[in-house]
Each structure stands twice: as C-alpha cells, then as structure tokens.
Amino acid sequence: MHSHELAVRWTDLDPNKHLNNVSYVNYAVESQAALVDAGVVGPQERPVAVTVAFQRPLLFTRRPALVESTRTGDVLEQEVCSRDGDRRVVYARVTTTFGVPATLEPGTGRGHDEPGRLRRSDLDAHGDATVAGIFELLQEGRARFAARHRDAMLDGALALGRMTLEVGPPLAWSETECTVRSRLTKVTGALVMIESDILRGGTVHARGSSVHMPFDIETQKPRRLTDEERASMTGLVETQEVA
Amino acid sequence: MTDETLHELPMRWADLDSLNHVNNVVYLDYAAESRALLVDDGLIGAEERPVRIGVDFLRPILLSRRPVQVRSVRSGSELTQRIRPAGAEQDFARVVTELADRPAQLPARGPGAASPLLLRRSDLDATGSVRTDKMFELFQESRIPAIAAALTSMSPGRFVAAHVEVEYGRPITWRREPFESVNWVTRIGGSSVTIESQIADGDEVVARCRTTLVGFDLEAQRSRRLSDDEKAELATLVPQD
Known part of the structure; x- marks a missing residue:
C-alpha cells in the first residue's frame, strides 16, 4: 500500500463548503503521478475506466488528506481518507483500470444535449483533457441538464453517490464546443441514474454513469422520492429529445 | 493600441x-x-x-x-x-x-515567517512549469492561513480581495519537496490591509505578490471598517525593524 499526503486547498471546495466532487478525482490523479515516480504505474499507462464512490463529504481542514493506493493487476484502488490514531475515515474510493481505450458506441442518439467547452487548464502535457477535466465537463453538462429541468430534477437536491467514467479516444483541446448528452436511465424511489456522453463530431470521447440519491435540503439527509416526483422524472425519461 | x-x-x-x-x-x-x-x-x-x-x-x-x-x-x-x-x-x-x-527582477527575500508550500501536478502547464493563474491560487492558499493565524476570529467572507498583483521570476518547475511561502503586512488602513507575499526557493524569490484585502460584512454584502482589535492583531504581522 502506498500513501500520499495532500494539502486541502480553499479552491477545492464547492458552494456547500465540501470538497468538490472533481477534487477527489484530482487527489487520486495527483497521487497517481507520485505512483508513476515510484514505478507502480507505468508512464505510458492510460486509464480506461474510473469509478468514484463518494462515502462522506470532506470538509475543509488544515490537516492534509491522505490518498492510500493499492494496485492489483490493471486495477488501482485508491481511498481518499484521514487517520487520527486508530480512527480511519474514508471520504471517497477511486478505482482506476488501466488498459487500451475502447471505442465507445454512440448509443441510441437520444438524450438532452448541453454544450461543453474545454479550457486549457483541463489539459495534460499532451494537450488532451485530463481525467479530472473530463469529470468536470460531464459534471457541468449534467448540472446544466438538471438546471434546465429543475422542477422535475428536484432543484439540485440529488447527491452524487457514485460515478463511473469510461474513457474513449483522447479529447484534444479545440475552440469548437463539444456536446454533453445526458439521459436518465433509471428512476426508483431511492436513486436516479444518469448516463452522459461527451461527443465531438460523432465520436464519443467519454461516457459517465452516475448514481444520485435524493436528499432533504433542510435536514441534509437521504429520502425517498414521492410517487409524484418519480412520475415527473420518469416523464423526463420518456420525453428525451432525439438528437 | x-x-x-x-x-x-x-x-x-x-x-x-x-x-x-x-x-x-x-x-x-x-x-x-x-x-x-x-x-x-x-x-x-x-x-x-x-x-x-x-x-x-x-x-x-x-x-x-x-x-x-x-x-x-x-x-x-x-x-x-x-x-x-x-x-x-x-x-x-x-x-x-x-x-x-x-522574467521580472524580483527583490530579495522578505522578513515574514516562512511556511512550506507544496505544488500539485495540476498546477503545471504543458511545459512543466506552474501556470501563471495557478500562482494566484498558491499565493491565496499561503496567505489565508498566515492571516488566520494572526486573527482570533476568522471566517470565510470576513475579508475580500480587492486587488492582487503577482510578479513572476524564473519558471517554477515541478518538485516533490516544498517551496517556501513568506507573508507579512505592509499597510493597515481604516478598512483595508495590504499583504506582501513571496514564494522562495532558499534565498531566491521566484514570485512575489501584493494583495489588498478589504474588510467585508457578509450579511450586508458591503465593505466595513476594520475594528481596533483586528488592526492590533494584523499589526503583529508587520515586520519589526
């Protein structure tokens, strides 16, 4: 097991004063760079899939966050955590699979399209979007989709529980916008699943599958969707526009 | 033009x-x-x-x-x-x-107390040097704890940055070992305070920053005057000759 300490920065926080979801990915990627130096990850190895399971929010602290990593075959398991004596608290679990990126099929072509645009700050040394940059682009597309349908989508009262990213061909910087196409794939009383693709010129560069849990804004606790809310959201599934 | x-x-x-x-x-x-x-x-x-x-x-x-x-x-x-x-x-x-x-010609290392400053790979551009905009983030991250340590009460939004100016020396390239950040107060006004900051590699200053922070009333969403207690606490960050 390899352990790295990372100082938590103010800029890692979101408006809820929690670590931004993408920051956990950043911490994992930062630690992976150190694992390259340590020879645990090869310099040419590329992630083909990344799953982040969010356990509990990390609030701002002057104590560094820990990233503890274990590699088995092509799979790297990382936990963003803290230790206080014998007490260990895990905030997020990041699983990265290395390999050769697959071609991602465009799917049914159905979904809600939102424009997405890379920034130079999203790029790696090769000029391609980093994993964290792709996560952020998917998050922004999903947030815009949810905001556009804010009534059906509970006005943001959906907490991200898990996110899986499949990585396709590299997404290079371009002034041209790409499209983030999101579709609801499952709505139950306890969870909502959204699948989002990053598309440019007919190529799917990444696919994100996210699991969201409804929560009560006042108590900040998970809750079940009412039948009316489910019907409203399911209506959104059935009215997904054909691109 | x-x-x-x-x-x-x-x-x-x-x-x-x-x-x-x-x-x-x-x-x-x-x-x-x-x-x-x-x-x-x-x-x-x-x-x-x-x-x-x-x-x-x-x-x-x-x-x-x-x-x-x-x-x-x-x-x-x-x-x-x-x-x-x-x-x-x-x-x-x-x-x-x-x-x-x-690069800019930077002054000698200043008198403030030094704190370790760790880079992240995500701070770097394609050439492997810290991006110019990330330097603002590094200075912000080093400034906040320096100010917070001097004040008995510090909460987000109590001060807002009105002006920040960074001068860049030689490019800062990646290394695992920390650089040092140095912060001290150069001016305390009725409603604002000016902080001088440096990022140093040993005796060499590789970037400097001057920040004007203004007292802010988060509830009223407007600037406020600094209290006498705040001024006295901030004065502890003014270097003594």
Missing part, C-alpha cells in the same frame, strides 16, 4: 467558491484562457510571457447560464482584460498583464 477582442467563455458550477461566488482565482483562469486564444490569433507572441499580472476585483460574479465575456486590448507590452457576464453593463474584474520575453 489594438482593437478590442471579445472572447466568450462558459461559466462552470465548479468555478464557484464556498460563498457561492466565482472564486477569485478563476478570473485569472478566464483571463489565461483568453490570452491563449490571443496567442493563437498572433496578438501575443509565443515567446512572450507574463512578468506581472494585476487584477482588480470589482464585484462578485454569481453562477449563470450566461457566458463570461473577456474583452482584451493590447497597448505595447500591456494587455488589459475586462471581465463581465454577458449582458452586464459593468466590468466585474479587470486584469492587466505585462508581457516580456524575460
């Missing part, structure tokens, strides 16, 4: 800080993004580097579906960029960048 160039950039939810405003350092990302487009357009030479960037924060930007507009005008070595949400009639930030083909 060049004609004004307008770039529109989508705002992101991730641009927001814990006060629900666009984070101060993100304005520098907007400006850097627009500068990169100006390089593509030949308005800035590929060999030209910022040696000084100053930003005036005029009013906070809230999240919006409207894009952010960056209007750039170059006059000699100076590039002025005005930032506002599309449709707004006033500027929300003004960024002035001095461009040159050699």
Whole structure:
C-alpha cells in the first residue's frame, strides 16, 4: 500500500463548503503521478475506466488528506481518507483500470444535449483533457441538464453517490464546443441514474454513469422520492429529445 | 493600441467558491484562457510571457447560464482584460498583464515567517512549469492561513480581495519537496490591509505578490471598517525593524 499526503486547498471546495466532487478525482490523479515516480504505474499507462464512490463529504481542514493506493493487476484502488490514531475515515474510493481505450458506441442518439467547452487548464502535457477535466465537463453538462429541468430534477437536491467514467479516444483541446448528452436511465424511489456522453463530431470521447440519491435540503439527509416526483422524472425519461 | 477582442467563455458550477461566488482565482483562469486564444490569433507572441499580472476585483460574479465575456486590448507590452457576464453593463474584474520575453527582477527575500508550500501536478502547464493563474491560487492558499493565524476570529467572507498583483521570476518547475511561502503586512488602513507575499526557493524569490484585502460584512454584502482589535492583531504581522 502506498500513501500520499495532500494539502486541502480553499479552491477545492464547492458552494456547500465540501470538497468538490472533481477534487477527489484530482487527489487520486495527483497521487497517481507520485505512483508513476515510484514505478507502480507505468508512464505510458492510460486509464480506461474510473469509478468514484463518494462515502462522506470532506470538509475543509488544515490537516492534509491522505490518498492510500493499492494496485492489483490493471486495477488501482485508491481511498481518499484521514487517520487520527486508530480512527480511519474514508471520504471517497477511486478505482482506476488501466488498459487500451475502447471505442465507445454512440448509443441510441437520444438524450438532452448541453454544450461543453474545454479550457486549457483541463489539459495534460499532451494537450488532451485530463481525467479530472473530463469529470468536470460531464459534471457541468449534467448540472446544466438538471438546471434546465429543475422542477422535475428536484432543484439540485440529488447527491452524487457514485460515478463511473469510461474513457474513449483522447479529447484534444479545440475552440469548437463539444456536446454533453445526458439521459436518465433509471428512476426508483431511492436513486436516479444518469448516463452522459461527451461527443465531438460523432465520436464519443467519454461516457459517465452516475448514481444520485435524493436528499432533504433542510435536514441534509437521504429520502425517498414521492410517487409524484418519480412520475415527473420518469416523464423526463420518456420525453428525451432525439438528437 | 489594438482593437478590442471579445472572447466568450462558459461559466462552470465548479468555478464557484464556498460563498457561492466565482472564486477569485478563476478570473485569472478566464483571463489565461483568453490570452491563449490571443496567442493563437498572433496578438501575443509565443515567446512572450507574463512578468506581472494585476487584477482588480470589482464585484462578485454569481453562477449563470450566461457566458463570461473577456474583452482584451493590447497597448505595447500591456494587455488589459475586462471581465463581465454577458449582458452586464459593468466590468466585474479587470486584469492587466505585462508581457516580456524575460522574467521580472524580483527583490530579495522578505522578513515574514516562512511556511512550506507544496505544488500539485495540476498546477503545471504543458511545459512543466506552474501556470501563471495557478500562482494566484498558491499565493491565496499561503496567505489565508498566515492571516488566520494572526486573527482570533476568522471566517470565510470576513475579508475580500480587492486587488492582487503577482510578479513572476524564473519558471517554477515541478518538485516533490516544498517551496517556501513568506507573508507579512505592509499597510493597515481604516478598512483595508495590504499583504506582501513571496514564494522562495532558499534565498531566491521566484514570485512575489501584493494583495489588498478589504474588510467585508457578509450579511450586508458591503465593505466595513476594520475594528481596533483586528488592526492590533494584523499589526503583529508587520515586520519589526
């Protein structure tokens, strides 16, 4: 097991004063760079899939966050955590699979399209979007989709529980916008699943599958969707526009 | 002077800080993004580097579906960029960048107490050096604990940055070992305080920053005067001769 300490920065926080979801990915990627130096990850190895399971929010602290990593075959398991004596608290679990990126099929072509645009700050040394940059682009597309349908989508009262990213061909910087196409794939009383693709010129560069849990804004606790809310959201599934 | 160039950039939810405003350092990302487009357009030479960037924060930007507009005008070595949400009639930030083909000459290391400063790989650009906009983030991260340590009560939004100016020495390249950050107070006014900061590698200063913070009333959303207690506490960060 390899352990790295990372100082938590103010800029890692979101408006809820929690670590931004993408920051956990950043911490994992930062630690992976150190694992390259340590020879645990090869310099040419590329992630083909990344799953982040969010356990509990990390609030701002002057104590560094820990990233503890274990590699088995092509799979790297990382936990963003803290230790206080014998007490260990895990905030997020990041699983990265290395390999050769697959071609991602465009799917049914159905979904809600939102424009997405890379920034130079999203790029790696090769000029391609980093994993964290792709996560952020998917998050922004999903947030815009949810905001556009804010009534059906509970006005943001959906907490991200898990996110899986499949990585396709590299997404290079371009002034041209790409499209983030999101579709609801499952709505139950306890969870909502959204699948989002990053598309440019007919190529799917990444696919994100996210699991969201409804929560009560006042108590900040998970809750079940009412039948009316489910019907409203399911209506959104059935009215997904054909691109 | 060049004609004004307008770039529109989508705002992101991730641009927001814990006060629900666009984070101060993100304005520098907007400006850097627009500068990169100006390089593509030949308005800035590929060999030209910022040696000084100053930003005036005029009013906070809230999240919006409207894009952010960056209007750039170059006059000699100076590039002025005005930032506002599309449709707004006033500027929300003004960024002035001095461009040159050699780094700034920086002063000797200052008198403040030093703290370790760790880089992240995500701070780096394609050349492996810390990005100019990330330097603002590094200074912000080093400044906040220095100020917080002097004050008996510190909460987000109690001070806001009105002006930040960074001068760049030699490029800072990646290393695992920390650099050092140094912060001290140079002026305490009725409602504002000026902080001088440096990032140092041993005796060598590789970047410096001057920040004017203004006392802020988060509830009333307006500036406030510094209390006598705050002034006395901030005075402990003024170097003694």
